[in-house]
């Protein structure tokens with residue numbers, strides 16, 4: 001039989017019994033024998049022991065307590081909160097109202113007392129007894145193991161477990177048996193306390209880390225941020241808000257919102273703005289839009305303050321970026337100059353076309369303003385706020401066209417960029433894409449384009465996902481489509497799809513009456529509106545055929561404005577005296593027709609050049625002409641001569657360049673126009689360059 005002294009523990013409930021018994025076992029269980037009883041469960045006979053520890057004074061008056069033998073001495077326990085759970089309380093924000101629920105009045109107040117003594121004094125404890133009414137709703141209840149008494153409407157219950165015996169009660173038990181020298185109780189307690197402190201420090205560090213991380217995040221946001229808890233205490237106030245409200249974070253955090261925000265409209269909105277979600281608010285230096293939202297789980301409120309000026313600036317910058325990348329339509333209908341019936345009619349039609357969403361085909365000679373009209377149609381359409389992208393097919397090397405238009409997935413071909421590429425169609429989503437010189441596209445691209453028009457969807461190269469797109473297509477050409485279709489160069493089905501709507505732009509010679517208006521327009525654009533033009537010069541300009549149309553006219557005016565002395569343009573300022581007597585052949589007429597064996601002939605040319613050691617030189621010249629054309633710069637013999645010195649190991653004289661250009665023109669790879677129209681690479685010239693590119697791959 002156990003010879004140790006017997007301690008009986010009597011509690012009201014089973015839960016308290018288990019907790020106190022476990023506590024005594026851990027502390028003095030090795031020197032005394034512990035038996036425990038809960039009155040609400042005990043059905044056996046009389047309880048005897050050397051001493052009885054009763055968990056609460058109130059139990060002594062309970063009828064059930066008679067089961068304890070009256071001979072046995074009794075120690076009434078002093079209880080303290082179970083510190084193992086107080087970390088659950090420390091995370092509740094300061095000043096929060098909490099119900100403290102226990103079974104009887106004395107234990108409610110005891111619990112509050114002991115919590116405050118333990119340092120958990122940052123909460124606003126509201127004592128709550130079983131069955132008591134509460135006037136204001138409180139969302140959190142704390143109870144030391146008495147969950148049953150917590151009112152149903154409380155949203156969150158924190159059970160900190162039954163209160164434990166305090167150190168003095170355990171010492172009293174030991175003294176009773178005169179065993180107090182045998183066990184170093186304070187050491188055991190200290191160990192527990194140290195362990196608890198460690199956990200608290202750890203939690204505290206984690207909280208500090210999270211707080212500083214969160215602070216960095218909210219300070220990094222470009223808007224002002226304000227958060228208040230359910231009690232109206234400010235819990236977040238970031239750097240941007242400091243400057244908007246001209247209040248420091250240190251002053252604001254932890255204070256009641258009404259002490260900080262003096263503007264009554266704003267205060268009302270922050271606290272009660274359930275109806276509206278945002279409001280405009282002005283300070284001396286700022287105009288801000290305040291957005292407000294409630295966090296349902298803890299009834300806190302978060303507001304963001306967006307500086308409208310900054311927002312507009314950001315939008316402006318974004319727009320500028322888009323413009324520089326060509327994502328915004330530059331022209332409106334008013335930018336199209338001309339009083340003639342022809343151009344007025346074209347403008348009226350464009351206005352009507354803009355109202356629909358259908359594909360438009362614009363036909364017109366080079367330089368008649370096709371891009372200008374496409375841009376104006378977009379600007380007038382419902383899509384005007386969406387992107388506008390202009391793609392010039394003659395500017396893109398054939399093998400790049402597909403990747404540029406449709407994009408690709410990562411690793412879909414050698415040299416594909418990491419992360420893949422978003423194609424132009426995807427980039428133009430919600431807007432308009434202008435496909436210039438559509439007659440230049442290969443049959444492969446024609447087939448893909450047809451699919452875009454039919455299905456309104458694309459698939460990236462190497463991808464398997466179908467991407468729906470909402471893009472309006474405006475295509476333009478200066479080619480004769482009928483000829484191209486007849487010779488099998490262009491798909492008839494694609495042609496019809498593109499030509500859902502149609503706009504023909506008249507060449508300048510058909511509306512020569514517009515010439516004076518256009519000349520004035522270009523003078524103003526050059527800031528030289530004060531310059532007059534000699535009548536004779538005007539007559540000569542009016543009799544010219546202008547195959548390069550408005551672009552050619554613009555170049556001519558730019559030239560004459562540069563060379564003229566004084567305030568009048570005279571005959572001597574005309575670029576060259578043969579200039580207006582020539583009938584300049586159009587692009588198509590200068591392109592040499594190769595017939596069915598064209599590819600063969602191109603290959604033969606490359607082989608010939610290779611054999612004669614001329615390949616690098618001719619291809620270099622062709623490539624430079626191509627590049628200059630893309631940049632819409634004039635191809636000059638002097639410039640080409642300088643470029644040879646820079647990029648080849650020798651310099652070709654201007655005379656040598658002249659011979660070579662003549663030779664390239666004879667072969668149909670370039671077309672040379674007299675005067676300002678300049679030298680251009682022909683489609684065959686481009687094909688030859690591409691063929692050379694393929695060989696290099």
Ligand SMILES: Nc1ncnc2c1ncn2[C@@H]1O[C@H](COP(=O)(O)OP(=O)(O)OP(=O)(O)O)[C@@H](O)[C@H]1O
Nearest residue numbers: 335336337365366367368369370371372478550551
């Ligand atoms: N009616 C006009 N009023 C003012 N400027 C014009 C007009 N038409 C064309 N231009 C100007 O002429 C130049 C050529 O116009 P645009 O590029 O639109 O022609 P295009 O038909 O698309 O040429 P291409 O077929 O060679 O691409 C541009 O500088 C444009 O601003």
